[in-house]
Amino acid sequence: WVGPGESFSTLSGAIGASQAGDTIFIRAGVYANDFASIDHPLSIIGVDGMAHLAASTQIGNGKAILVTNADTVIENLEFSGATVADRNGAGIRQQSGDLTVRNSYFHNNENGILSASNPASQIVIENSTFDQNGNGTNLTHQLYIGHVESLTVTDSTFTEAHDVTHIQSRAFSTTVTNSTFDD
Numbered sequence: 716w717v718g719p720g721e722s723f724s725t726l727s728g729a730i731g732a733s734q735a736g737d738t739i740f741i742r743a744g745v746y747a748n749d750f751a752s753i754d755h756p757l758s759i760i761g762v763d764g765m766a767h768l769a770a771s772t773q774i775g776n777g778k779a780i781l782v783t784n785a786d787t788v789i790e791n792l793e794f795s796g797a798t799v800a801d802r803n804g805a806g807i808r809q810q811s812g813d814l815t816v817r818n819s820y821f822h823n824n825e826n827g828i829l830s831a832s833n834p835a836s837q838i839v840i841e842n843s844t845f846d847q848n849g850n851g852t853n854l855t856h857q858l859y860i861g862h863v864e865s866l867t868v869t870d871s872t873f874t875e876a877h878d879v880t881h882i883q884s885r886a887f888s889t890t891v892t893n894s895t896f897d898d
Contacts, residue, residue, distance in 0.1 A: 717766075718742030726759070726768065727751035735785075741766040741792070750774050752782040756812070761791030765820060768806070770796035777801070779808035779829070786812040789819055797824035802850050805829040815839045822846040825855050832861035832885070842870045849877030860884040868894055 716722050716729075717739060723729040726749050729739045735755040743764030748771060768780045776782060777799045781789075787809075794806025805826040807814070811833050820843065821827035827845040830838060838860055845857035856879050860866045866886040871894045873881035881896050882889075 716740050716742070717746075718744060725749045726766075730757065730759075733757055743767075745769050748772055750776060750780055752776065752784060753787050754784045756786040758788040759790070759792065760788075761793075765791050765793045765818075767793040767795065769793075770798065770804075770824075774799050774804055779805040780824075781806070782808045782810060783812060783814055784810050786814075788815045788817075790817045791819065793820040793822075794827070795821075795823045797826070798850075799825070802852065803829070803855065806848075809836065809838065811836065813837045813839075815841075816843055817841045819843045820846070821848060821857070824848045825850045826859060826879075827857045828859070829856070830860045830863060833863055834887070836863040837865045838863055838867070838886070840866075840868045840871055844872045844874070845876075845881065846872075847875045847877060849879030851878045853878050855879045856881075856883050858882045858884075860886050860889075862886070864888070866890070868892070870894065872897070874898065 738758040797804040809830040827848040865888040
């Protein structure tokens with residue numbers, strides 16, 4: 716568990732102590748500049764509301780608030796403020812493994828989610844909101860997916876992109892259903 720009075724006060728600390736297949740529960744609240752890489756299969760679930768991972772400084776890893784290198788499930792998390800030196804920072808940077816994001820909110824990042832090209836990866840986005848991401852250069856995205864096996868977006872909302880595309884997908888299969896694009 717992560718939160719005030721819990722075993723861990725930071726998500727990065729809990730991730731560092733976790734084992735493959737664990738589920739980390741993170742209490743609602745703001746977790747400032749709490750950046751981490753996930754290198755083994757893991758689920759992270761916000762409880763009692765959304766846990767807000769807020770960046771107020773440039774991210775030292777040069778990529779994202781969370782960098783995923785293994786199968787990862789994210790639920791009930793909020794990501795904001797992601798910036799890096801090359802102006803391509805993201806709430807989540809998926810580099811390998813499958814990524815599932817549910818009931819989450821990405822706003823005011825240079826990119827909402829960026830994925831690498833990994834032909835075996837499947838990315839699923841459900842009931843999530845992407846709002847006001849982008850850096851105004853027309854080179855960033857609310858959701859950018861590289862050459863992966865599949866992208867599935869369901870029941871999600873994309874609004875007020877800052878001179879960026881809402882979804883740019885190079886997935887071999889892309890399916891978007893019951894979602895709203897409003898700019």
